[in-house]
Amino acid sequence: MSEPRPVIVAIEDDPQIRRFLRTGLESHGFQIHEAETGAQGLAEAANRRADLVILDLGLPDMDGVEVVKKIREWSALPVIVLSARATETDKVAALDAGADDYLTKPFGLGELLARIRVALRHAQGAGAQDRGGVFAVADLKVDLAHRRIHVDGKEVHLTPIEYRLLALLVKHAGKVLTHRQLLKEVWGPAYVERSHYLRVHMAALRHKLEADPARPRFLLTEAGVGYRLAAD
């Protein structure tokens, strides 16, 4: 590895999970700094010039969402939140507050690494689409410069809304986008509560892009949270 090792700050109060994060991530070439509390974590993230923050939502001293907001006050560095299941609202709140992605405990190292890679890639401002403006995964090809979409070599026609929706997902490929974020970007702030708009158009998009819409390959549903465009 020629470039310097990316710095990750893990804010997590459970020592076992910290150990797992440290061993797992260090073996994959990351530099890890640990913090037990939100306040400590904020200090570490600033001092260590972190490239990415892994943040547990259940911290002893402050609400995880607050930590995300504090980080967003001074930095756009990627934040991946960890949360227990059955707390969709917390996840959504953290994502809406600016977190980049989330993982539900328990999770495997593989999932975590995939999320970290996506987040770092976006942070470098180097989405696939920027390289020539073309995003391609499997047999889906989206040419943002020419607004052309090909599935399995055949061109697909989209409505303007569908296109805007797809383009947004492509821009954040691999990242989860909440219902709110999608509605706000595509339809405008007045529509953030009308999630059925999103669902109807997402269904239409699937029918156009997916071979089997009930088993989506690209447009993945994160139940209760939002949607994610598969990046690989």
Added chain:
Amino acid sequence: MAEQRPDPDALLAKVQREEARRRRGKLKVFFGAAAGVGKTYAMLAAAHEKHGEGADVVIGIVETHGRAETAALLEGLEVLPARPVEHRGARLREFDLDAALERRPTLIIVDELAHTNAPGSRHPKRWQDVEELLDAGIDVYTALNVQHLESLNDVVGGITGVRVQETVPDTAFDKADEVELVDLPPEELLERLKEGKVYMPQQAKAAVENFFRKGNLIALRELSLRRTAERVEEQMRVYREDQGISEVWQAGELILVCIGPGALAEHLVRAGRRFAAALHADWIVAYIETPQLQGLPARERDAVMQNLRLAESLGATTATLGAPQMSSAILDYAREKNVTKILLGKPTRTGLRRWLLGSVVDTVVREANDIDVYLLGGERVKPGETPVITRSRAYLGLPEAEREGAKPRWPGYAVAVLAPAVCTGIGFLVSGPTELINLVMVYLLGVMLVATRAGRGPSILASVLSVAAFDFFFVPPEFTFAVSDIRYLVTFAVMLLVGVVISSLAASLRTQARVAGYREKRAASLYAISRELAAALKEEEIVRTAAGHIGAEFGAQCAILFPNAAGRIVHPKGQSQSYSLHGADLGVAQWVFDHGRIAGRGTDTLPGGDAVYFPIQGASGPLGVLALLPSSLRRVFLPEQQRLLETILNQVALALERVRLAEAAQSAQIKVETESLRNSLLAGISHDLRTPLSSIVGAASSLAEEPERLSPQAQRELARTIYDEGQRMATLANNILDMARLDAGAVTLKRDWVPLEEVVGGVLTRLRARLEGRPVRIALPEDAPLVKLDAVLIEQVLVNIVENALKYTPAGTAIEISAEFAPAAVTVSVADEGPGIPPGLEEKLFDKFYRASPERAQSGVGLGLTICRAIVEAHGGTIRAENRSPHGAAFRFTLPRDEAPPALEGEERQTEPS
């Protein structure tokens, strides 16, 4: 061996009496014939003696009236500071009851037992303060003059011509543990008076001098001596009873004193008290209220109530009997209570009327075979003199009588004038062909109509006018009042008489109808409230029902107050208060709750505030307090209204106890169920957690302790085991947590309009790894409408059902997920091709901790399907399992579609951006 054993009941009563006496403080009364005999002096001397013996003696309040020898006796004793009270500009010094209770001496000196406290004090009378001191276990020395004794009040008034306002009920005096008569011969008293040793208010000097005449003093001395002798005799009786010397005394005399609304009532009550005391008998004072009496003016009814109060304060039991017939009511009640003597006032009807209409007294005397009947003559009450005891009015605190029947009376009289005029008109029309005598009938008809509509007064007026009109217009010579034929005078007389009789009858009919109307209304409201209370399932409902009805019935604002866990009455929670219950009122409520007695405005206790407080007594003790802020006290204190309120409060108490018992039973039941559930949950969880844990610990220990002995292949396998078992535990933990949240009702549905396809897609994504090698068929209708559901939870339902299918069906068999849309519902099915469900277990599958084959080492606590059912039911849907032919099982859940999906505005399905 004719040893006479004391009656066990009497012995028990004695023990109880002694018990009560031990707990209560002792009361010693220094009793005198008049002011100036030296009661205060004797009392203070006795206090010093006690003090000398080492007792904790405190002067509560003593009026020395500037007498030096008395004041000197205060030296050396602790004096409680008096409570300054401002009343109408005057500064009064009042006994400080709270300070005394706080100080808790063994003995307290409280002078002037008959004193009336300044308005705003807890009790209107000082003897009530003393009662409370005694209840608190404090001994009291006090002083009293004979003229202040309630039962002798009228006698003293008769002798001296002065009736004092301040009285003490005989019960308070009789309950005294000791009475010391402070006696001074009249000559010496007069001597002291001359020397100025007797306190005399300047302004009333003449009256006082008039009072202190020798004749009066002799009479008063005799009264006080006699009253003391009565006490001694009573003590003798008690002593003999205690010692088992019982042959002399025959118990069981019970005297019934019947009072009416008349002037005689107060006299009857006092006489009854003396009579009962002389016979050592219990006595009851009963007011018999016939429908006619219910129609009496408010003022007179107040007088009755005050007489009943008087009787109570003299130690009688009181009763108000509602009956249509006075004599039968008296006799029935007397027989029921085993009354031995009845005391009645002399008949009010005399002479011919008595002979004609009969008299209650005569009937009672005739029919009371085994009961002695005593008649009491009264002082002659001059007509026009109001017999109402004005003295008691302030005591009762009732406002001046409102004018009942405040309806204007002139329309009745207008009708009374109009009716004969109309009859005269009719008379002119028919006078030609008919006999003159028939016109009389026409007039009588008119009188009759007036009587039914307008009552007695107008109809009598109509009778007189009719006779006059008949005479003037029709009896020859016409248009004069002169009468040619003398026989017409008989006609006039009979006409007038019939008119008056009709008037009386019709008027009493009207009254009875009105009273019956009131009764019916009360009965109806009682019925309504009992029905609603019986239907009430919660305390709040009972309170709301009761408050609503009581408020409407008594024209009052009301609140029901309950004690908190510590037994302190607190403000009701959440209930909006239409009037503020400030701190003082809660104090009264607390007193009512603790003593189980009514208090507040219009009563003996704490009458200062605006509200009246009634205890709500249940079978097991006090339950709460009703605070009533009546617009008119009369609506609360009228006998029949009080009966109604009592009945309602009893109903409320019953309902409250019923609800509380039911709640207690239910919570006990829930406790038992929770307990057994917790046990089976623990058993299930401990099994299902231990199995994967064993694998994890085992595999991890191999890896951690001796990795060098393991081939890389083996290491990977062990790691895989840990991973898989960890996932299993995660699923289990999730299920348990989900169930706990659903059970606790902590889950609120976040329902959104979602395509089913998306939900199914989510399920397949989540289970992708486990569905490997399984054909999954999806059969969703093309263009299926959106369904309103909680996507996360319904996804969980499908995941659980599919996992269940994976668990119980052979590897490689197909699973099919399908949906059918009906107009009002959507049914989602998950079908498999496994062995199917054992018959009869289709429902059981959804029970907590149920597993189809418990022996198999299947993971999962058996919560998966239970969670499904809970979620589906939370959506208002149903879930069921069934076998399909030829084999396999199908789980179907149905969700209602009771709303139309929302429309989408704006750009729809146009194609292609430019």
